[in-house]
Amino acid sequence: MIKHVEYTPxxxxxxxxxxxxxxxxxxxxxxxxxxxxxxxxxxxxxxxMNAREVADRLRGVACQGANSCPHQLSLAIEQALSESEAD
Amino acid sequence: MFFSKVTCLPDLNRLEIPEKQRVIAVRDEQIFADLLNRHRSIADREGGAEIGDYVLVEAVDARGNSRIIHIELGGKRFAEYEKALIGCKAGQEIEAVINGGKTFLKVRSVRMPIEYPLTDASIAALALPGIATLNDYRKAFLSEHGTEIADRVFRALQSRLLDQVLSMTEMELDKRDADRFNDQQLTMLKNIQGDADARIMKAYGDDGKRTREEAYQQFYEENKRTCSVVILGKALAEHDGTEPTEEQYGQFKEYFCLIFNKTDEQIEQEGLREDVLQSYWLQYGIGKLRTYYRSLVQFTVKGLGTVSLDR
Structure with missing residues (x-):
């Protein structure tokens, strides 16, 4: 599977x-x-890097409260992986 | 209540918009991006790895540390690995020098991306309603996205176009209106941002080159211009016989109360209806200009030549 993802954090x-x-x-x-x-x-x-590993490592990184750009990247990856599994 | 007067509305037909600002090139890369992304696939490469391929490799350094890396050949993110892996096949093991040290690379897979072909036949094969050729797809894309593309370009031109429109408008801008508008912007900054002074100095201080007085004067001049656009929008709306609906007025009032810490009762008691409608008139004026711009816009598209925006 090969897919380009654009995500609005x-x-x-x-x-x-x-x-x-x-x-x-x-x-x-x-x-x-x-x-x-x-x-x-x-x-x-x-x-x-393995996408799941990136998501696991970056989940919960805090900057703006409990949120951050790396945390948003982890959410984007998880969403993309879920959509790929559903396809 | 506004004291300013518009004595002559601008004739938008006299606006000068250079051709390069109203003829928008829409490339196939943009039109087919979504389709190619959805139909792109990847497959094992039988021969040696080539530029553009993805190689999954286990890298073991001289100390026995191992890591798995997925490398795009030609991506230039892992230059030394990429150089060593060109021509390698799945299952192969090679030795390379990475960061000055020996590293064993075990190639687990070599995969090549496969782009969906862009031909009339491949488009027809998708069986999309009403779309049997590349040009059909291009037309459908413009129909769906043309307005959005035109509006994006308009936003980049908006300020310059407004300057032209204001120069074509005969207006007596009353200082009381400009001062009140400026005070409201200052209050809004304080209520939303807290430290209005710091924000003004950062936005208008020109990195410390302007004094505080000069920065505030720049702030005032910009607000005076925006106030002019509000006055013009009001005049255009009155000329067109257009008023906000009660629902629209309610939404603007809610926003105004939130920003300026007012209640509905205060809006009525203090006669602030026209202040509430400033946002409506600002949007109305800009909206008229945007609609006019849309009427002029054309797109150049491969296979279709020059086409106008569907309305």
Whole structure:
């Protein structure tokens, strides 16, 4: 399975998260907005990683209360994986 | 209550909008992006890995540390791995130098992305209602998304177009209206943001190059311009005989009460109906301009030439 995902995060500084899901691995993560250095760092570290592992690691990372751009990425990945399983 | 007067409404037909701002190129990459994404697939590659392929590799370094990485060849995120893996096959094991050290790479899989072909036959095979060719798909896309694309371009042009419209309008902007509008914007900033002064200095202080007085003056000038657009919107609505419905008025009133900490009773007692309707008139004026812009917009699309926005 190969799929491009665009996700609108909620409650954080970034306005859009996009990535490719290829056979359950994450590629080309991009954040629009948010803290530039931090989000670029997350994107680089997530490249080529197992999607479930990325989601598990980033879930619950707190910045704005209990929310953050990495947490929103984990939600985006989980949603994409659920949709793929349903297809 | 507003004291300003509009003595001559602008003739939108006299607006100068360069061709490049009203003829929008819509590329196939945009039109077919969603379709390609839904129908893209991936399959095992029989031969050696090529640029664009995805390779799942177990990397074991000299200390025995192992990690699984999924690498896109040509993605340039794992340059040394990518260079070593070109031409490798699934099941192969190779030795490479990564970060100056020996690393064993066990290739678990090599997969190649397969793009959905864009031909009339492949579009017909999707059996979409009323869509049998590439051009049918392009027309359907424009029908569904044309307005949204035009509005996006309009938003980028809005400020310049409003400047033109205001210059074509004969208006006597009363200082009492401009001052009251400015005070309301200041109150709104304080109520929403807390530290209005810091916000104004950040937005208008030009990184400390302007004094506090200059920054506040810039804030005032911008508000004066917005107030002019409100006055124009009011005049246009009156000319068109258009008024908000009771439901619309109720929504604007609720918003106004929230922002300015007012009750319904205070709105009535203090005669603030026109203040409540400022947002309505602002939207009305911009809406008229947007509708006019939409009437001019054309799209250039491969296979279709130049087409107008469906209305």
């Amino acid at each position: 909620e409650g954080v500084c970034s306005q859009k998260i996009s990535f490719d899901l290829v056979d359950g691995y994450v590629h080309h993560v991009q954040f629009v907005g948010g803290c530039s250095g931090n989000t670029k760092g997350v994107a680089i570290l997530a490249e080529g």
